[in-house]
Amino acid sequence: MKEIGVGLVGFGTVGAGVVEGLQRNGALLAERQGVKLRLAKVADLDLERDRGVQVNPGMMTRDAMAAVEDPAVQIVVELIGGVRAARDVILRALELGKPVVTANKALLAEQGAELFQRAAERLTHIHFEASVAGGVPIIRALRDGLAANRIRSVYGILNGTCNYILTRMDRDHVTFEHALKEAQAAGYAEADPALDIDGVDTAHKAAILAGLSYGVFVPMAAVHVEGIRGIAKADIENARALGYRVKLLAVVKEAAGAIEVRVHPTLIPAEQMLASVGGVFNAILVDGDLTGPTAYYGRGAGRLPTASAVLSDLADAARLVALGKRPAMWPERRADAARVRDIGSVEARYYLRVSLLDRPGVLGRLAGVLGQHDISIASVVQKEAHAGKHVPVVIVTHVAREAHMQVALEAIDAMAEVGARTVRLRIEDMEHERKA
Amino acid sequence: MKEIGVGLVGFGTVGAGVVEGLQRNGALLAERQGVKLRLAKVADLDLERDRGVQVNPGMMTRDAMAAVEDPAVQIVVELIGGVRAARDVILRALELGKPVVTANKALLAEQGAELFQRAAERLTHIHFEASVAGGVPIIRALRDGLAANRIRSVYGILNGTCNYILTRMDRDHVTFEHALKEAQAAGYAEADPALDIDGVDTAHKAAILAGLSYGVFVPMAAVHVEGIRGIAKADIENARALGYRVKLLAVVKEAAGAIEVRVHPTLIPAEQMLASVGGVFNAILVDGDLTGPTAYYGRGAGRLPTASAVLSDLADAARLVALGKRPAMWPERRADAARVRDIGSVEARYYLRVSLLDRPGVLGRLAGVLGQHDISIASVVQKEAHAGKHVPVVIVTHVAREAHMQVALEAIDAMAEVGARTVRLRIEDMEHERKA
Structure with a gap:
């Protein structure tokens, strides 16, 4: 697989995120896109500060132009921000025919006309997914x-x-x-x-x-x-x-x-x-x-979401440099049966609506059946009361395993005190989203 | 600009949407993407039905394979749906090295493995943006x-x-x-x-x-x-x-x-x-x-949203056929000053919070000032009452022109009965969205 050298100019929050993303997901990105990104040079005025990521010290320089001009650098990532120095870096990269990836919205909004014209003249590109809304493409x-x-x-x-x-x-x-x-x-x-x-x-x-x-x-x-x-x-x-x-x-x-x-x-x-x-x-x-x-x-911002946008642009730029076009990205591997989880082993919280005879002790029996199958109850609501008749009882469970739930439901629906078939729905809390 | 011939197989709801989209926005798409799409052939079993779009009758055929094989057709759009006939159409196109655009999720989910492998062998592509979530990319x-x-x-x-x-x-x-x-x-x-x-x-x-x-x-x-x-x-x-x-x-x-x-x-x-x-x-x-x-x-569905996805894929495929890669899409024209609307001529509904002396007749004077500037009131709420003191009055207007509002606000803030500076915010109703 072809390797493309990346020069990173600006090693701040987002720059460190790009390095971390590349270290963490670089192999995955290469597999998906058919070209490998290799960090070749990192320029920043501060060579000492701990950014929480490891970079080979021999790769680092205080001289932005040295990173841009280094022959091992085929794509330049500009993450220094501001207008003046960033503009010089980008213009020099374009002059050398090297594509540029940038998150610099101020520069693009204020001087984009000139920069994109220069890129067109030099038959290269400026990529700027990271300039608006961070990780959102x-x-x-x-x-x-x-x-x-x-x-x-x-x-x-x-x-x-x-x-x-x-x-x-x-x-x-x-x-x-x-x-x-x-x-x-x-x-x-x-x-x-x-x-x-x-x-x-x-x-x-x-x-x-x-x-x-x-x-x-x-x-x-x-x-x-x-x-x-x-x-x-x-x-x-x-x-x-x-x-x-x-x-x-x-x-x-x-x-x-x-x-x-x-x-x-x-x-x-x-x-x-x-x-x-x-x-x-x-x-x-x-x-x-x-x-x-x-x-x-x-x-819309932050170290890794913005890095995601920069890396997607780097992949685009690298494909243009390496292949002249993008490969199709559709799976070439068949799912090994073992890798697709069987529904029985899936875990979820459940909503149950049980048609239950309103008689003392019946709810306890129902809870007992669930407990026997490792299903614990988070809440029970019985709104109506009709002694001696069937009433709807709504149960929300804690996380349970589908296979257990299926067996439990068979046992529940076989109970003499249960009328209609129990309704079972899954709950998705999407926790990552609610925490966000 | 290079022209790329398109063969449309399946002239139903989405097919007609593709033709309409191409007729309506084809020039815009060509300008943006650097390559022009030209409808070359349309195949459908029904040649008579009125689809609400005009197609040259000489371009139409009942023979799907004839459309696929026509030398003027460089990209094949498969919109017949179902699995069997669609599969034949796609395999024949791939065999001829012609890229395929399809919305056929059933076929891709069931036989995608074989189809994508065939595309890779023939060094061409299958594009399928329209297969999931219609117009959403x-x-x-x-x-x-x-x-x-x-x-x-x-x-x-x-x-x-x-x-x-x-x-x-x-x-x-x-x-x-x-x-x-x-x-x-x-x-x-x-x-x-x-x-x-x-x-x-x-x-x-x-x-x-x-x-x-x-x-x-x-x-x-x-x-x-x-x-x-x-x-x-x-x-x-x-x-x-x-x-x-x-x-x-x-x-x-x-x-x-x-x-x-x-x-x-x-x-x-x-x-x-x-x-x-x-x-x-x-x-x-x-x-x-x-x-x-x-x-x-x-x-996620419908004639034009799905057509939007098909057309974006056609543009991708055409760029690959014509250019081997995509051109940068960043404006090459500068905004003519006259084309960017001055804020003064922008129209909106407004929210106003006026600090108004609570005294008979004052609200009428305020309404009079707005009326003089072509601003009509949709609602007024004055929650507190403190005779002889300033109270907040919240006004929502009908659509008004910014320039009028600016002059009206100057007049209002100059009124002896107005205390603090009036707060003015714009309301965006996003009507297209609310109607949807």
């Missing part, structure tokens, strides 16, 4: 998946800091100042939070989404921006009473031949999916003329 | 966007018929039989609804998502499938009382080295995003080890 969705659609509108919650603050104000009735301090303590907001809370970061991302949606560069001066500093608890509460939630929303649409690109705090109907997006999560609602509304949701 | 998200992630789990609401029925039962308290009849009357369910309501269609899609997530073919026999025929109103209501919603859920996960692929009615926590997916919409929650939870939402 919204750039690919707009560029590829929805390519056949005229985009009617894009609505985005694109800044986790602002959404965290507004969610806290809404759910916990704290003031803006209180929520901001909390966000700073939790690491969700910078010491100087202006770029986030004044809407500038969201505006950069809105300009990028507008560019993809309508095929034009939107200069930042044409984007109307209002932040969330002025939002009072009273407004959040009034909005809620009116059936709305307040979100910092990026609005991109085309109407009557003109494009609108604006960012401002906005009342969104509470039943709208975007209204339920809480905390540091991002979401984008894209309305295409063929698809109708489609939505995309996930963590 | 979930195949691309799993294959490309999340390529660097180990997939921890995929939860999907993948069948619009079932979700429509369950949503009606939940929101309108009707029985399963009633909701099914309604779905049939509305065209959301077939006369013979078995494939949908018994979970088979969802299982086909689950097997495809499992294949992409874990790189193995999952035989249908290994997929545990339960449908929604047995669901009673009582269960939906019990679930709601317990804080859950009932959905037909596809569950794909890897745990302890084995894959789980199952489809069954499931209780989902009400606060979970998937729980709020109503009607014929589809949604997929993918948990990657780097991204954490991400979600994808949209119309």
